[in-house]
Amino acid sequence: MKYITKKNLLRLTEELSSVYRVLAPVAQGGTVTFRRFHPGMTLDMHSRMAAVSAKMATLPQTESLLLVQRVEENKKPELTETLPQGKTLVMGARPCDARGKLLLDPVFITEKIRDQHFIHRRENSIFITLACDQPETTCFCHSVGSGPADTAGSDILLTLVGEGYVAQAISDQGQEIVTHSFFEDAQDRGQQAQAKHGHALELMGQAHDYSSAPAKILERFDDMDFWEVQSAKCISCGACTYMCPTCYCFNITDNDLGLTSQRIRTWDNCMSHTFTLEASGHNPRPTKAHRLKNRVGHKFSYYPDLYGGIMACCGCGRCIKQCPTGVDIRQIVNAAQEYAQ
Ligand code: SF4
Ligand code: SF4
Incomplete structure (x- = not known):
């Protein structure tokens, strides 16, 4: 030392x-x-x-992923990966x-x-x-x-x-x-x-046991009454996702600057209505209840199912502290765990 x-x-x-x-x-x-x-x-x-x-x-x-440069008219543009x-x-x-x-x-x-x-x-x-x-x-x-x-x-x-x-x-x-x-x-x-x-x-006091969370959240997944109650206070601002160390969704856009353009990756926010809005107008996650259940489900159910039981949450509490309306992810997971069919 x-x-x-x-x-x-x-x-x-x-x-x-x-x-x-x-x-x-x-x-x-x-x-x-x-x-x-x-x-x-x-x-x-x-x-x-x-x-x-x-x-x-x-x-x-x-971050920039790719630079596209049009060197000559009617010729293929040059692509450069911007590592x-x-x-x-x-x-x-x-x-x-x-x-x-x-x-x-x-x-x-x-x-x-x-x-x-x-x-x-x-x-x-x-x-x-x-x-x-x-x-x-x-x-x-x-x-x-x-x-x-x-x-x-x-x-x-x-x-x-x-x-x-x-x-x-x-x-x-x-x-x-x-x-x-x-x-x-x-x-x-x-x-x-x-x-x-x-x-x-x-x-920090007694640790909470989340071992039953992945299964319990799935059991409650289609119970939209439950998710509507949990998301009632949410105003879809996205602060929870932007502050979170383990949220990794991103969007890719092309920024056209004339002869030169860039392909850019930017953090995205699954709590936003437009995150899953399709070009047809259909939205598979049309309400904030759908979006919150996805965010909580991803962190405490699908990710652990994919990756050896590890939660996609490091317990930093930033989403709780920064939420303007006091949505607390711990309370939502606890409520799902307490669910009895
Ligand atoms: S920070 Fe709170 S209000 Fe904003 S999207 Fe997240 S849960 Fe909803
Ligand atoms: S407590 Fe978990 S979900 Fe909330 S910001 Fe931290 S890592 Fe993300």
């Missing part, structure tokens, strides 16, 4: 920003969000969890962000589909995460197989102890970073970090 003071972590981040595109939590407009970090900026690692997840490191909100360049380092993400990143892998990297843009970003990103010592009331990571000091998906896990951080290297890349002279031996602070992890888990 290593230790780094807060001051040296900032200096390290500044140094690393000359090699990596660093994304770090930055206070902005009354909230905390991941932003491109440049020397001279300050890190806001502690005031609260960033409102938007660090998903943009591996799946950006918007991402460079490396990204995410500083100060939470363990749920790192776990969320892993949950996208089976979707974008399969035997049949190898999404080169995603793979490049995945292979060229490093996550230095911060163990949570004050879980929020909306957090439930411990109910979905994770926890406030989960190391899954992290390269280094930091734990606040005194005026600095105990640094646990998880991957080879993390191991290389902690050899920097800014790090010192953690000495007995390693035990203090362990104690903080245990305390944070205790603060």
Whole structure:
């Protein structure tokens, strides 16, 4: 175990920003969000969890997939795949962000589909995460197989102890970073970090057992009265999907700029009426009740059925916290689990 003071972590981040595109939590407009970090900026690692997840490191909100250039009139245009360049380092993400990143892998990297843009970003990103010592009331990571000091998906896990951080290297890349002279031996602070992890888990209370959720949600799937009650407060704003580290739906559009055009991938939002609207006017998910049951069903039923029982939710609670009308995914899954035919 290593230790780094807060001051040296900032200096390290500044140094690393000359090699990596660093994304770090930055206070902005009354909230905390991941932003491109440049020397001279300050890190806001502690005031609260960033409102938007660090998903943009591996799946950006918007990215170019292809450049189409018409060089000569009446000749075929030239197509250039615009693969991402460079490396990204995410500083100060939470363990749920790192776990969320892993949950996208089976979707974008399969035997049949190898999404080169995603793979490049995945292979060229490093996550230095911060163990949570004050879980929020909306957090439930411990109910979905994770926890406030989960190391899954992290390269280094930091734990606040005194005026600095105990640094646990998880991957080879993390191991290389902690050899920097800014790090010192953690000495007995390693035990203090362990104690903080245990305390944070205790603060979260009893974990909920979601093992029956996949089957129970399917049992209730066609009960539209149930989904209408659950979605009554929803205003279809889509905040829950955009903030979520494990939502990965996207749309592809062609941006025609005359002689040059780009094929662009952009996050999409399954809570929107237009998400499934077909050209004929038919919509297989015509109401918000249909859309909410799909979102909840995907995370707690179809994804686990496809991928070994793992929920497509890392329990970060962002969708609960950011929902303007107080829709709580935990209550919906609980209600489905309590269902008796
Ligand atoms: S954030 Fe809340 S209101 Fe907005 S779409 Fe999601 S559930 Fe509906
Ligand atoms: S569904 Fe909600 S709690 Fe689960 S990962 Fe997404 S934002 Fe976090």
